[in-house]
Amino acid sequence: MFTLKPLIIETASPPLMAVIWMHGLGADAHDFENIVSQLNLSQNKNFRFIFPNAPVRSITINNGSPTRAWYDVKSLTDLNHEDEKGIRESNQFIETLIEEQMNSGIESKNIFLAGFSQGAAMSLFTGLRYPKPLAGIIALSGYLPLPEKIKTERSSQNQTVPIFMAHGTCDTIVPIQLPQYSKQCLES
Known part of the structure; x- marks a missing residue:
């Protein structure tokens, strides 16, 4: 299922930190590659x-139309019908990417998970459950999938992981109520 190799960009060698950045629904690995140069990292x-x-x-x-997606989206307003199987499959894949970075010498505490929209949802889902401490989570225009399960599934290693969530008030795809509810779940 996850057959394409990821796009990898290094700012300097050897890498000491990693950012695993997941794209949104219908996009691909190249969607945010320009962010690296825009960050002006020294x-x-x-x-x-x-x-x-x-x-x-x-x-x-999307009427069953095939597109790149971390999981199926059945509704943008009803979180009671989420594609738990697809979410968990993508979670396993992202955990594999984290492990690959650790095997290359980057400690888990130096790995960030980031994403946009559906990719933001996966960065929150995976990062909060990952069994080793992470550097942080960046979630842009996304939400926490399966929010009712976070209390029992959240890893003790990432109870205090720094999280940056941002969402535009004019977003016509992901309703602002979803990240607001996610914030409430994370704070409770």
Whole structure:
């Protein structure tokens, strides 16, 4: 299912920190590759950016049209019908990417998970459950999937992981109520 190799960009060698950045629904690994140059990281900031590709799957809200997606989307307003199987499959894939970075010598505490929209949802889902401490989570225009399960599934290692969430008030795809509810779940 996850067959394409991720796009990898290093700011300097050897990389000491990693950012695994997941794209949104219908995009691909190249969607945010320009962010690396826009961040103007100095040469002494040795980052490896990993931009993986979600698999192509049928998306219910798009009349079953196949597109790159971390999981199926059945509704943008009802979280009671989420694609738990697809979310958990993508979670396993992202955990594999984290493990690959650790095997290359980057400690888990130096790995960030980031994403946009559906990728933001996966960065929150995976980062909060990962069994080793992470550097942080960046979630842009996303929400926490399966929020009712976070209390029992959240890793003790990432109880205090720094989280940056941002969401535009004019977002016509992900309703502002979803990240607001996610924030409430994370704070409770």
